[in-house]
Amino acid sequence: MKKVVADSYISDELIAAYLDGNATAQELQLILDAMAKDSALRELLDISRKVDCELGRMDLSIETLPLAAMAATAGEKNICGVECERYILHRRGVEFVDDELLQRAVEHGWLRDKGTALHNIGRNAEHYGLNVARRFKASIEDIKRALSLGDDVIVAIDGGELSPSLQASELLEDIIDGERPDHTVVILGYNAERGTVTLYDPNSDKPCEEHTLNMFLDAWEDSKCYMVTITDRNEYVPCPADLSDVELGDELIDLREAIAENAHEVWAAKRKAEGWSYGPERNDNLKQTPDMVPYAKLPEKEKEYDRQMAMDTIKLLKKLGYDLVKREK
Numbered sequence: 001m002k003k004v005v006a007d008s009y010i011s012d013e014l015i016a017a018y019l020d021g022n023a024t025a026q027e028l029q030l031i032l033d034a035m036a037k038d039s040a041l042r043e044l045l046d047i048s049r050k051v052d053c054e055l056g057r058m059d060l061s062i063e064t065l066p067l068a069a070m071a072a073t074a075g076e077k078n079i080c081g082v083e084c085e086r087y088i089l090h091r092r093g094v095e096f097v098d099d100e101l102l103q104r105a106v107e108h109g110w111l112r113d114k115g116t117a118l119h120n121i122g123r124n125a126e127h128y129g130l131n132v133a134r135r136f137k138a139s140i141e142d143i144k145r146a147l148s149l150g151d152d153v154i155v156a157i158d159g160g161e162l163s164p165s166l167q168a169s170e171l172l173e174d175i176i177d178g179e180r181p182d183h184t185v186v187i188l189g190y191n192a193e194r195g196t197v198t199l200y201d202p203n204s205d206k207p208c209e210e211h212t213l214n215m216f217l218d219a220w221e222d223s224k225c226y227m228v229t230i231t232d233r234n235e236y237v238p239c240p241a242d243l244s245d246v247e248l249g250d251e252l253i254d255l256r257e258a259i260a261e262n263a264h265e266v267w268a269a270k271r272k273a274e275g276w277s278y279g280p281e282r283n284d285n286l287k288q289t290p291d292m293v294p295y296a297k298l299p300e301k302e303k304e305y306d307r308q309m310a311m312d313t314i315k316l317l318k319k320l321g322y323d324l325v326k327r328e329k
Helices: 012-019 025-037 039-054 080-091 098-107 123-127 140-148 164-177 213-221 250-273 300-319
Strands: 002-005 008-011 115-117 131-135 152-157 183-191 196-200 209-212 227-231
Touching (some): 008 012, 012 025, 080 098, 080 115, 080 152, 080 183, 098 123, 140 152, 140 183, 140 227, 196 213, 250 300
Antiparallel strands (some): 002 008, 131 227, 152 227, 183 196, 196 209
């Protein structure tokens, strides 16, 4: 069976490959073009996604975070992440050799063929002694605060959504392929009265560009509002990922206990190698601690600390889109 779409034929096989994530780049573009012209095809995709959710193939209850997404634009080498840091270092008067930024990023694996993973944005700035903080689910208020304090701000976005001419195709891409960031920009200012955001875009020939707030937010939301702040201030505000929407099944509760116990074993082995031993009270001079006992003999308060660490680790893996599958014997 084939579906006629604007003088083209979209086969059921092609639609299936697209829904399964196995379509080639050429096939992907064909589907996107067809979706732009055919509301029935868009409806078909929407229904298919809902069925997958009902069958458990997609877990839409967890909002996954695209930590491994690649900032992969700005030239043939996908260097927008490096270019944003270069821009900031220049603004801050940091002395460096241009080629060293790129070379260091490649040598350390921060920059790869497909770009820079979001969690590696800011590594060059760290090398030069600047303080870098990364977080998801930031807000325009967070950007305003950072700018007011003199911090530099890099955000991850879907670069195509900043172009008015690409809005329609980018919207369809979000529907079909999911929201996906592929670019980084530096935020230079926010004008609440005008409802605009000014930014440095490595893809643009202009030193700065102004975009409407709505257009910027649409592009930023594709990265779950990922923000990197770079500063020489010593203030540190922890912003752990919100894991409240992640629930663990019974089999993962057992895994939690195993991880918690092993974490204590690792800690105890390291302390023993450093010369620590058991003592009824902690004594740093004698290197004694009451926690140098098997996990089972730890006070519940100490066990709970290890359990929480293990629980949050497992939840974070799921939040980042990973599935834990136990191998059968």
